[in-house]
Amino acid sequence: MNAFAPAPLAELPTPALLIDRDRLVRNIEEMSALAASAGVRLRPHFKASKCLDVARLQLDHGAIGFTCATAAEVTALLEAGIRDLVWAHQPVGPAKVDFAVRAGVPVAVDSVEVARPLAEAARAAGRRQPYLIEVDTGLGRAGVAPEDALALAAELAALPSLELRGVLTHEGHLMTYLGDRPGMDKAGTLVGEVLAGVAAELRAAGHPCEIVSVGSTPGATTAPFVPGVTEARAGTYVFYDSNQVALGTAGLSRTALTVLTRVVSTPRGGVAIVDAGLKAMSSDASVNGSGFGLVVDRPSLTFAKANEEHGYLTGEGVDALRVGDLLRILPNHGCGVVNMWSRAHVVEGDTAVARWPITGRH
Numbered sequence: 091m092n093a094f095a096p097a098p099l100a101e102l103p104t105p106a107l108l109i110d111r112d113r114l115v116r117n118i119e120e121m122s123a124l125a126a127s128a129g130v131r132l133r134p135h136f137k138a139s140k141c142l143d144v145a146r147l148q149l150d151h152g153a154i155g156f157t158c159a160t161a162a163e164v165t166a167l168l169e170a171g172i173r174d175l176v177w178a179h180q181p182v183g184p185a186k187v188d189f190a191v192r193a194g195v196p197v198a199v200d201s202v203e204v205a206r207p208l209a210e211a212a213r214a215a216g217r218r219q220p221y222l223i224e225v226d227t228g229l230g231r232a233g234v235a236p237e238d239a240l241a242l243a244a245e246l247a248a249l250p251s252l253e254l255r256g257v258l259t260h261e262g263h264l265m266t267y268l269g270d271r272p273g274m275d276k277a278g279t280l281v282g283e284v285l286a287g288v289a290a291e292l293r294a295a296g297h298p299c300e301i302v303s304v305g306s307t308p309g310a311t312t313a314p315f316v317p318g319v320t321e322a323r324a325g326t327y328v329f330y331d332s333n334q335v336a337l338g339t340a341g342l343s344r345t346a347l348t349v350l351t352r353v354v355s356t357p358r359g360g361v362a363i364v365d366a367g368l369k370a371m372s373s374d375a376s377v378n379g380s381g382f383g384l385v386v387d388r389p390s391l392t393f394a395k396a397n398e399e400h401g402y403l404t405g406e407g408v409d410a411l412r413v414g415d416l417l418r419i420l421p422n423h424g425c426g427v428v429n430m431w432s433r434a435h436v437v438e439g440d441t442a443v444a445r446w447p448i449t450g451r452h
């Protein structure tokens with residue numbers, strides 16, 4: 091039950107994390123329709139919201155389950171009865187291995203070193219541990235090189251108590267195609283082709299490969315459309331952020347997450363201090379190097395600097411700001427900002443209508 095009494099934004103204590111409900115629902119509807127038109131299942135990344143209310147909306151609109159980065163995210167979803175999960179991270183170290191085997195959710199594996207303790211723990215527990223081979227299709231993070239995936243699959247198949255479910259990749263390198271949408275789209279298609287090629291190679295060698303999973307917001311219009319890809323794992327799209335706007339994956343009117351802040355000091359000409367600092371905005375940089383977030387109400391201002399609880403606004407029009415003025419800041423990277431908060435206010439127009447907990451943060 092929502093015990094929250096609706097309130098005008100001006101009555102909220104600041105800083106406050108705001109979710110625009112209409113925009114959120116529209117983003118969810120559109121990504122579900124996009125995945126359906128690609129003929130793939132949608133398994134959004136939960137790290138983007140860490141909010142069960144958002145997750146339920148995604149499920150209502152056809153998501154099959156969720157992707158997680160951390161054990162805390164997996165736990166939050168399992169405790170809410172949401173069981174179709176992929177833990178897209180290598181569970182390394184005894185505590186994580188034990189958790190993975192108890193949770194029984196598919197995990198990412200990109201080496202025998204990761205797989206062996208998992209296999210041993212699964213055998214000791216009398217279980218089979220599902221896993222996906224993580225393939226590096228260009229990000230240069232975790233993941234086996236595409237040309238080495240078959241050899242790895244053969245080595246892993248020799249280990250007991252493991253069950254190969256498929257392959258996954260995260261095409262995070264698409265974030266580097268600032269100002270080059272054709273290049274980004276070409277790279278996204280290539281990601282799908284490379285991963286589908288790896289899957290075909292594994293199947294030809296007799297390995298099961300039911301899931302072929304790509305995942306990112308900038309790649310959502312390309313990689314899932316490649317024949318052979320079965321699953322898309324975009325996450326950031328629920329809210330979008332200023333980085334996605336800079337990349338051109340969404341317009342400003344689609345962004346659903348802002349931080350409400352107040353001017354608390356105008357100590358000298360040329361600067362205004364607000365009560366949203368690093369602990370409200372995170373220190374995630376902008377892809378185009380433009381400060382700590384976008385001042386959506388006054389785009390001529392720059393969020394130039396931030397301390398823990400103070401933000402410094404500069405730029406044209408800053409001297410017109412008065413102590414007490416309310417402003418909304420669009421984060422550079424929504425996922426990092428969500429992780430700073432334990433709750434968000436849901437807004438319709440200028441009214442806060444609900445308060446949703448952010449769970450699964452640690």
Ligand SMILES: Cc1ncc(COP(=O)(O)O)c(C=O)c1O
Binds near residue numbers: 178262
């Ligand atoms: C493994 C994995 N899958 C999916 C995603 C979602 O991508 P995006 O944040 O671009 O929506 C991420 C993002 O970091 C990821 O790491």
